Amino acid sequence: MPINLYIFVALALFCIGVIGVLTRRNAIIIFMCIELMLNAVNLLLVAFSKMHLAEMGNAAPALANNGTDAQLFVFFIMVVAAAEVTVGLAIIVMMYRNTHSVDVNFLNRLKN
Amino acid sequence: MVPVLLILIPLITGAALFAVKQEATAKSIALLATLLSLALMLAGMSGYIDAAQMTFNQPWLGGINSRFHFALDGMSQLLCLLTTLSFPIIIYSTWNNQYDDSNRFYGLVLLSQAGLLGVFMALDALLFYFFWELALIPLYFLCSRWGGERRIQVTIKFFIYTFIGSLFMLIGLIMLYFKAGGSFAWSDFLNLKMTSGQELGIFLMLAIAFAIKMPLFPFHTWQPDTYEQSPTAVTMILSAIMAKMGVFGLLRWLAPIVPSATFLWGDNFATLAVIGMLYASFIAMRQDDLKRLVAYSSIAHIGLMILAIFAPSYSGIQGAMIQMFNHGINILGMWIVVNVIEQKFGTRKISELGGLAQKAPVLTILLVIVALANIAMPLTNAFIGEFMMFNGVLGSTATKFGLAYTIAALITIILSAVYTLRMIQRVFYGETNELTSKATDISFNVKLSLAIIVVGIILIGVFPKPLLSLTSEVSADILGRMNLK
Amino acid sequence: MNAIILSAILGVILMFSGIFLTSKTAIRNIATAGMALLLLANIAEQGGFLLFDVNTHNMLVFSKFGLLFNSIAFSATLLFFLVSAKDITNVGINAAEYFALIFFISCGIAIVSSFNSLLLLFLGIEIISIPLYILTGSDKRNLKSNEASLKYFLMGSFSTGIMLLGIALVYGAKASFSMEQMHSSINAGRNAWFYSGLLLVLISMLFKVSAAPFHFWTPDVYDGAPTVFTSFMATIVKAGVFIALVRLFDMSFVGSGYDWQLIIAIVTAATLFIGNITAIFQQSVKRMLAYSSIAQAGFMLFGVFSQNDFSREGIILYTLGYSLATIGIFAVLIKMKDYTFEGFNGLARTEPVLAATTTIFLLSLAGIPLTIGFFAKYFMLASAVKSGSHLWLVIFAILCAAISVYYYFRVIQSMYFKTGQAETEPVTPVFRWLLAGMAAAVIILGIFPNLVLQYLYF
Amino acid sequence: MNITQILFWFLTVLAIGSSLMVITSRNPVYSVLSLIVTFFALSGHYILLNAQFLAIVNLIVYAGAIMVLFLFVIMLMNLNAETEPQKNKWLRFAGIIAGGCFLLVMVAALRDADSRAATAMTTYGETGLIQHLGKVLFNEYVVPFEISSVLFLSAMVGAVVLGKKE
């Protein structure tokens, strides 16, 4: 498949994530939109990985630039995302415990 | 070694004073320290100390090639003499003023002395900038802590205003640094090959700093307020010495280094200077507050020095140098009188005073002499300086408008007579009123301080030769660098 | 490598110390000793002595510059522990965990100061960020702390997303995450991807160093976080990210043929402007310091902007000066009962040592000569002048520096020139001595910056 | 149009459509479920690109673990439909416009003549296989791998610190 299509799809997903962050008030949904952004990147990375593989060919599988590292990067992104989710949900729950709300519009004690 | 000692004596003493708790002791120590530096300065100038000791040159910042380089040429000697002479007089003449935390007060005063001396002696641009700011900080604290009612707003304005100027200067110096191939040495700044655009940029950066410091119209508005709000001892430092930093800067760090830009832009600055002189003189005529009056008169006097530098000629440059010294001690005298009046009557309003001549004849006589020097009466020191400056402006080959400048500037001489005499008349002549009827004459310390100033005024006015020969070499040098000789 | 491994180990040790030790003092001492050890280990590595022999496959490169920065960051942290460790233990019951998290952050800093692969940059930034989310929210009962934590987390994750998109695009262009490949001619045609990717990475880094217009989290988070952690965040962490930014720039942007200077110049100007202008109107010293940290970041961006020897020396010096001063000020601020400017009224009478040292720190932040802050700013301005382009930025910067005097001096005015009874928590003599020592260091380094700079010349 | 293309378009439409559902549905539970659908679609893409390891991990980690965690939290908080108040209309509008602009700008910035012909290899290629990835991960990428453990440690400590009742 043409790489431009992948780029477009990934960007579309990414931007949908961005729009979600911009338009929603629920902290959990916002966080989910951010996860969506990360996944868009994952898709892009995998597509690039295969693009480079196609360009290098299978000739040199030992080389780092045959696309392997991008897929490993995706793996690391998932790792980090998992860690972030742990902390993020902990924070949201802590917030909920104190305010009984997950509405980010209530987060306005700190301003100016 | 002399330069280092000159800076270290007030610096160390000043720092140490913060630890001294007894107020009287602090005052005495401060006076002793200033006298000591005066003695050192005099010894240095009179040749008791080996000439080689008058410079100091040691590495400082290896990486950026900046050095502890101090030297005392004619102009520096003159200004250092002014500084070392002024400080004991300032401390002694305000001996009876009461300050809370006076140990800190005098400590900061000494710190500012160290800064000022450093400015006048530094031959390394970064060092110069260092001391330039070092002189400012203690003064900021002095004004803000011990000043009048509006001190906090006024001094922050003063500080920020001059700080902007300093930062511009810093940029200018950095640009020079790179032009000079990575050196801050003054001697390396001379004879740089620059395009006119670069030179102009550097010129403007440096000039704005000096213009604010002196101050040059229209950058002067911090000055009357600050002079008014500061404790008078600090006002003395500000106007007697700190205002000279700007003029000194023009002569040492601007004119010889970017001569062609100075030449090109000379007329603009000279015009501003003339406008400022007239402007300040007119305003001074209508001031009711003694401090503001002297402040505006100071703007006018400094304006003449600026004019002489931007419409340069040998006599003008040398006159400006001499006048820096003269104006310093003259304005000191004016402030001493203002201080006495303020301390005695708690007011500086001319309209509330009157008839002091009957009650304080000694003060009157001394003031009149100082005031005469202020209006450049012949046989007073200011006459020498102003004579040479006017002569220089008229004879300057660097400007086409020498005659116009001279005439306009001469008008301020008339105006200065008008406002000075008006002040004398309203404060000292006429009948006494309730406030002044119980006045007494001045105490011994004021008498002595003023007497020293008066003797200086007349001595220089009659026999200016020592000052002239002190500055002749450096004037010729500057003029040579400006390609006007 | 010494630092990375050791700090991780120390983090684990402290994590467990919370279980086995009940005495907060003991934990504090372990943490302080650990940090000293970490510093020593790093200095040892500077001297060529390696504790561990690890093949990093060229993903980490330990340069002189990075190691020196590590030393500075660790000494600053040590100093931070010395003056504020007690306040860390006072934040909540999980004292040991806080220290552990700080060690993990140190690990992250050591990583980003020596990364050679975008993967490591990403991991390092995350290792720095995630513990910070937690530290920000560590004052759990405090709604402000909660709010700050959530805001920081949401926006931080968002910027992580941006960074990843950027890394992906860079990878698309260069087929590698290694910094050494950034200038390779492979796929030279795909500059559009490369530049866009770099720009995205840059944006997310700018977010982390709180450069405008990506700074919005900073005031709220700094304000809401427990003060002691704000101090840490605003100084050491921010500096760490800056070093990462400088490295990133050094190895990718420079020489890439990409005209990035204008973009950096605009961002720098915006940062200086917003930081300084907004700081003027603040009523709380803490929040003012938050904005001032934005403004200081603007100055540090000069190091990124000009990219020459001056900027590298400068950023080290700036880090040092800024950290020293800010840690000091925050240490004093923690002791204050009232964080507003009025709360400082008359501090010079009640606590003269605190007032005097705070004054010196503030002067340093304002960049007044005789303090290290001056040389920091000097190097930044000099580097920009040397680079020769965008001189307007330099002019703009000095105008902003002048504005900064206004709000820094407001604190001085409160302490010295206004009357009032500033109330403080009890202050120990040791604390005073420490502050005095830091102030002395600010001044000594302000006169002889060579004491630090000489390490960059050999 | 071959089968690969058909699958590609199908998955793409599914992914985008469900992701739109994520941000539009007013009930958080629906959002979670839509997101899971998106993840499935993405896994499909991975398989299409012959990245089987990632496809599986994506399903297990994301759709499985992470999204279930989200669901738990939402149910714990009892966030039913319609509980979320709507954002200011103008702000939403501005958000959509900004997001759209961002997409436009990015697309404009990424237009690259040289890459028009480049394709991503689908259905072939060994790189995505677990054996290959594992070798590289535990050789060249061992340092980042170990370092990510620090990340997990800190996340764990954080979760404990924040979650523990005082």
Place this chain on the structure above:
Amino acid sequence: MKNIIEYVWLVPLFPLVGFLLNGLLRNSLSKSLTGIIGSGSILASFIVSVLIFLDVKAGIDGPVIVTLFDFISFEDVSIPFAFQVDQLSSLFLLIITGIGFLIHVYSVAYMHEENSSHFARYFAYLNLFVFSMLLLVLGSNYVIMFIGWEGVGLCSYLLIGYWFKNIEYSNAARKAFVMNRIGDLGFLLAVFWLIGRIGTVNFGEVFSKVDSLSSLDLTAITMLLFIGATGKSAQIPLYTWLPDAMAGPTPVSALIHAATMVTAGIYMIARSNILYTMAPTTQTVVMVVGLATALLAATIALKQNDIKKVLAYSTVSQLGYMFIALGVGAYTGAVFHVMTHAFFKALLFLGAGSVIHAMHHEQDIRNMGGLSKKLKTTHLTFLVGCLAIAGIIPFSGFFSKDEILAAAFMKNPIVWALAAIGALMTAFYMFRLYAMTFLGKFRGTSEQEHHLHESPPAMTIPLVILAVLSFAGGLVGIPEVLMHDSHSLAKFLEPVFAESNRISVPHHPDHTTELLLMFGLMAVIAVVIFWAIGKYKKYEKTPEENTGFARILENKWYVDEIYEALIIRPVNAFGKMLGKFDNFGIDWVVNGVGRSVQYASRQIRLLQSGQVGSYVLLMVIGMIVLFALQVFLKK
């Protein structure tokens, strides 16, 4: 023994020492000691001056320069502190120290009411004045002359404001100083011009290099110097300070505002005669201004009632005559008139002082009358003075005034005619003054009448001496037409004016015309005198005020009011306006920068809304902008 001329520095030294002694020790010296120091120092100077004069008279070889030390020197300009002794300066030395001594003596008695400290202050000022005046005439270059020039102005200021409690007096003092200052600046500018053009200010060198100056330069320099002279010598437009200067003690008016200081301008022009001879334009201006002043002041003097004011305007008028002389090139005549005027005007002022002393500080002549009975010496000497100033042969004024008129006639008969009208007015107002003061019957209060008494000898003896000089002083300059070769003054001064005379040879009217003019005029003057005496002998105080032209004259042509309205008020208003502008203009801008920063702060702060959504929105917008920039910048 060296020539006495080498010791010329002694002449100014004595007054200086006197000034220092009296000034510094004013609280410890007794009045008599003060008087002795004050007068004695002048006497010593006088003696030295006489010796010098004799030496000069015996013949010197050109001017003698005595250099004391190097005053100002820069580049190749050198201004020594040096004295020049020649015929002109030695003559002025005599006048200054001689009349100065008499007036010092007179003052001892006149000022005896003051307490000792103020008494000493008075003598200190007076000595300082003599010192400055001596510097002025002795200076061998324009700068030293300028020092004296400003110095006398200062002393004049100090002495006018001597009674400083009275705010009116100090106003007059300020006015005098400022107006002098305006003139001084012209002088100073001329000095700078000279330095710029020929690089020297020494008289000898300037005069020898006069050929190298262009006529424009010459005109400019001479005009500027003349501006200086109008200030110091009270010519239009700067004359108004002199009548006000009568606020000072009367001996001061006699010495400074009649005999010496005001003639400084004449001395200066006479000294620079060669420059003026080379600049005919300036000469014409000088003449016209002199003539105008002479007439204007004379008209004003007609209607003044203050005894000192009349004398003051008469001084202005007489100074005008001297300038006419200078303008027509009759330098000798000008100097001659300076000398005779010094005698008779000092006499008149001292006489007036004696009257005022007797009347207990009453100065209004409408309240006097019939004083001749009580003040015999004063009366007689005053009469001599009046006759001298009116120009009655053989009183001194006749000879000097005649010389001027004769020279004016040769220049232009109209000038002569106008000057002659002035002379008639002079005669009229002087004898109006005389008649109202000494003739008729006493019009003052009875208390004043009771205390009327002749002044002590310390005052009358100087009067007598001056009367003798006024009577006989003219005999040194008897015109050719009356006695051949007896103009000894002209011969004495010949070397000083030789160069000028060579360039423009002075013409003399033929003897018949001169005699006709001389005696025709005197006859008319005599008639005027009798008319004036007759008219005012029987003067009675009337409550009605003057009307019409008389009122304009009484109010001095309203010149002070015009100056007030045209210059002083606008300047003050301008100062006030600028003061406002400074506060609300420039400072407003400066503070405005601060305010706008604060305003920006308030506004920008609102961006920090606390809403995560808006933060992210702004970030995204920022990103879009940066990307747009990048796309835009892409080459």
